[in-house]
Amino acid sequence: MQAANQPNGQPTLSDLEQKDAFVARHIGPSTAEQNAMLQALDVDSLDALIEQTVPESIRVPAPINLPSSRTEEEVLAYLKAVAGKNQINRSMIGMGYTDTITPNVILRNVLENPGWYTAYTPYQPEVSQGRLEALLNYQQMVLDLTGLDLANASLLDEATAASEAMTLCKRMAKAKKANAFLIDSNVHPQSISVIETRAEPLGYEVIVGDLNELVDQHEFFGVLAQYPGTTGEINDYAELIDKVHAKKALFCAAADIMSLVLLKSPGELGADVVFGSAQRFGVPMGFGGPHAAFFATRDAYKRSVPGRIIGVSIDARGKQALRMAMQTREQHIRREKATSNICTAQVLLANMAAFYAIYHGPEGLKTIAGRIHRLADILATGLQSKGTELANDTWFDTLTLNLGDKRDAVYDAALAAGINLRKNGNDQLGITFDERSDREAVEALWTAILGENHGLDLDAIDAELSANGSSSIPAAMQRESAILTHPVFNSYHSETEMLRYLKKLENKDISLTHSMIALGSCTMKLNATAEMIPVTWPEFANLHPFAPMDQAQGYKQMIDELEEMLCAITGFDAICMQPNSGAQGEYAGLLAIRNFHQANGDAHRNICLIPTSAHGTNPASAALADMKVVLVKCDDKGNVDIDDMRAKAEEHKDDLSCLMITYPSTHGVYEEGIKEICQIVHDNGGQVYMDGANLNAQVAVSQPAAIGADVSHMNLHKTFCIPHGGGGPGMGPIGVAAHLAPFVANHPVQQIDGPKATNGAVSAAPWGSASILPITYVYIALMGENGLRLATENALLNANYLSTKLGEHYPVLYTGRNNRVAHECIIDIRPLKETSGITEEDVAKRLMDFGFHAPTMSFPVAGTLMIEPTESESKAELDRFIDAMVQIREEIRQVESGEMDADSNPLKHAPHTLEDLIDPEWDRKYDRAQGPFPIPALKESKIWPTVNRIDNVYGDRNLFCSCIPVEAYAED
Known part of the structure; x- marks a missing residue:
């Protein structure tokens, strides 16, 4: 890094420190690649691209209030210190959450x-x-x-x-x-x-x-x-x-x-x-x-x-x-x-x-469950022998003690011994044993409940139970049926075998470790290693959600700071972290709107306007919130028809609850009329719910609240780097304007500051899937204000580069101002189907032969592919994807011209497997190697699908959703 203003051209210490080094690691294109793509778009700079693409009326007028980027070492050291404020006691609270041991082979692999x-x-x-x-x-x-x-x-x-x-x-x-x-x-x-x-x-x-x-x-x-x-x-x-x-x-x-x-x-x-x-x-x-x-x-x-x-x-x-x-x-x-x-x-x-x-198998699970139950029996037998009254005479792992006015003293004694118990009512204590429980826990509990001179002999009680048995699980309630008899649960109990099984399955799948996954609306971006590391720190991993809050000060600080970051990014006044998916965020946001209207005496307001282009979860969430969905038309360019919006808002103004709208639109463009749309809804008494699925095109460039949204969910597993995990986990916290803040979810066990105490929960835990929040925290801290803006700019750059290059070969369905797209584009396969019979599914399956996962298929428009490259993919990877799509278009042209058979061609038979390559009875009307190796580079590195195209109709007509029969398993 050269500093031009230095007399000898030498860098300063500030230059050498590179506090923003992570930003360049997160953003795929190098400076040279960015310049090359800008040149291809005939644009001078990223700023100029933003001016061409993002409506001026919604651009953030000033920098967002976030610190500058920090190094990975700084952020992780700071967060480790914050995590250290959590106190990890032995958890015996229960209530659906128990401590466990993650086998290391599963943890690491x-x-x-x-x-x-x-x-x-x-x-x-x-x-x-x-x-x-x-x-x-x-x-x-x-x-x-x-x-x-x-x-x-x-x-x-x-x-x-x-x-x-x-x-x-x-x-x-x-x-x-x-x-x-x-x-x-x-x-x-x-x-x-x-x-x-x-x-x-x-x-x-x-x-x-x-x-x-x-x-x-x-x-x-x-x-x-x-x-x-x-x-x-x-x-x-x-x-x-x-x-x-x-x-x-x-x-x-x-x-x-x-x-x-x-x-x-x-x-x-x-x-x-x-x-x-x-x-x-x-x-x-x-x-x-x-x-x-x-x-x-x-x-x-x-x-x-x-x-x-x-x-x-x-x-x-x-x-x-x-x-x-x-x-x-x-x-x-x-x-x-x-x-x-x-x-x-x-x-x-x-x-x-x-x-x-699988790793423990049925016998291993019986051993673990038996140990848990035996520890509960031993504790109970000892307590009963000393006159302590139990609320129940049956149990598996949980005992409830009737302690009267001794309850709080016993609770405090256990706490002093590093054990968290559960208070029930006014005079009961609950104790739940788990996989980590041991003899020491029993001894410590006897001491806390009975005093140091309790005189109980654990081994003697254990021997008595072994000799005489226990009635805490009644004979009629004991399992007699076999469990986990399938070979998969009885084959991988050594770490060597388990490791190989895990690797065998992993090798069958495409992930971001192989290639870009250009799924529109799903934002499959880098999940950086530094962001993932805190998830498995014991200070974050081993805390019960209902532990006393003075033991969770590290979590509280991290969550508070993350809420401040998200408020700065979105412009909202408050955040509710509880929803643990995007759709759950929609539901929670609509409930906040519903509660707000009810508090104002407007319980009759139940009309929810939704554009026809919206995500399917939008109308489904509205139905769960007891709202009547009224669809709003879109015009030929994919934008919301503002005249139809105004007419329907005015028609339903007495009963209008809200509008649900995605921005940028589900069609991947920045709609020019978005602020007007929000104003129309507000003028007619409604609230605006902005679906945050496409927030990756807004961060540090615009803000949902500034645009006019009253509430929006944030897909932390999209925009903010929590990984998709093969289909989950996710997080969908909502940001709300001040007037909605009292109406978001609270919790009956662990009260949350801010919302009304009487508000119900939408998820099991107070802060949802809290252990993955550090991923988003670290991402924002590493990127800082400038890095987040660069990320959004490069997301737009990559999408427009793809759109422009692919537009030379495929119709691009929707564009916005200056013929630009936002963070994703839709290519239309329908005209090609008419001329060749090739469908969007054929293109999707053919991409597998090139080593790519397909883009989003037939959403939001049937017969199309929606492509989102994200900011994390380099120009080299984008060009590799473009080359694949160009080669596929050439194959379609060969079908169109009759050079390739309409039914027996690489697209209709895709994807190709090793079985195809070695099939001695090859009878297809194209060269054997053309199927799996459409370009020479694949001969150096090839991802093989393990099955050919799957028959969806057969699977639905013959629904079978358990492990395949033992005979077939053996053959496989």
Whole structure:
């Protein structure tokens, strides 16, 4: 770095320090590459490109209030000091969160491995077979443990899964006139809160109490019980379930996954839906998440199951292959008629839980569960022998003690010994054992409860229990059915075998470790190593979300500082961190608007205007918030029709609740009329919800609040570098203007400063998936104000370079001012289909032969490909992608001219596998090598799809969503 103003041309110390070195590492194009791309666009500078592209009316007039960029070493050292303010006690709080041990082979090779955490949702299954197999294993694990017919590939957390169970009951129960959902008072309080939040807009009545009484007193469509209860009790619900079914309602069980290793499965008792958290299968508590929820039900309800289901199909050679089944259930297709707004899963965490079960196997899990239960038995036996009263006489891992006025003193004594317990009511303490619990914990608890001279002998009590057995799990409730009998759960118990299995699956998938993933609207950018490192620090990973706040001061400081950063970036006054996905953020933001209108006496305001180009989650979220969707037309250029917007806003002005709009638009352009659109809505009494899916084109260039938005969600897994994890985790915190700040989510267990205390929760944990917030924190701190602006400028540069180069060969569907696009572009394959019969799917599959994951297919316009390169890809990588697309266009021309057969060509047979290359009966009307090696460079480095094109229709007609039969597994 030369300083021109120095007499001898030597750099200064400030030059040599390079505080902004990370910025150049995050941004793909070098200065020379940027200049070359600018030249190709006939633009002098990045500033000039911004002037050409971004409407002047929305540009940030002054620098945003963020510090300058810092080095990786500085940021990590600072954050480590902040994390050190967290106090990691032995956690025995329970309530759905327990300490666990992540096997190191899984920690290093999955959680900390970009080959697993940078992959995208498996919408292109031919290059996703590894994580699809891992998810199928997860589903099999859930089916075995719950005793039901059908499981999905995970949901966001246990509490939101509970709310999904309620809505499934409403849809599927035959008690059609009933409007009540009954919840046992022994359900985790956070789950009750999220259910109540979900039920209120939908008009369902939630009744909490003793189920044995409620079932006789009410008409209802569904019932929920915790199994075991939040205070530890194990109930045999078989008789109660018979009563529920007699009333044509459905029974849901919120189950503890580790307990199901030893307990009779809820499916065997007759439950219709079983859900819970898979967190204790090797996933750190992380102050609340991310964690995979499991969800299982009966086959009869398969078309109403929320989230994703992995199914077994066949490929073009008849070989078994995996895919996401029945995608027609998804909200992107069904929109306001969708059964859920779920847009993501917790794939990375579900994979970890499945690998945990595979690594330990059924016998290993029985050992772990048995040890947990034995420790609880030993503690209970000792306490009872000394006169301590237990609230329950059955338990798996959780004891509740009736301590009367001794409760607080015992709590404090345990705290002094470094143990966190749970206060129940006024006179009870809850104690939950976990995988990390040991003899020392039992001894410490006896001392805290009974005093130092308790005189109990742990080994003697253990010997007595071994000789005489225990009745804390009643004989009728002990599991007799086998679990995890499939070979996958019985083959990889040595670290060598496990490591090779993990690598085998990883090698089947394309991730960002291989090539750019140019998915429009999904912002698959660099997830830098420095950003990922704090996630697994014990100070962040091992804290219970309901730990006393004085033990979470590091988290509190980090979250507060991150909220300030996000407020500076977006222009909003407050942030709610609780939503743990983008769609959840939409829902939370709409609830804030709904609560605001109700507080102002405008409860009748329920009309939600949504452009026809919007994400499918928008109308689905509006439906969950009890809003009536009114669609607004788009013009021929893809922009919102302002005249139609004005007419509909005025038509519904007395009932207008809000507008949901994405900016830049879903079509990838900066709409010139956005401020006018926002003003029209405000003039007619509505609020503006801005979908933050495309925020990567706004950061440090414009601000949602300055444009006119009242609330917006921020996809931290897009714009702010949390990785996609193969389809999750995600984070969707919302920014709100001051007038909406009192109306965002709060939490029943851990009160949050700011929102009204009576506001319900939208997710299980107070700050959502808190353990991945350090990723975004580190990203913003490393980039600083100037780096963030450069990132946005380069995102626009890369997108416009791609658009211009591809526009020479394909029609670009929508452009904005000066023929520019924002951060993504849409190329139209429909005219080519008319002339050649080649579809957007053919192009997507052919890209796999070049080593690329396809762009977004048929969204937001059918028959198109939406491409977003992000700022993290170099010009060299962009040119590689362009060369592939140009070669594909040449192949299409050969089909158009008749030089290639219309049916037997590389596009129709793509992707090509090794089996194609070695097939002795090659009968296709093109050269054998042309399929897998369309360009010479691929002979040096080739990513092979492991299956040929998958038959989607076969997979849906023959739904099979558990591990493939043992015979086929052996053949494979």
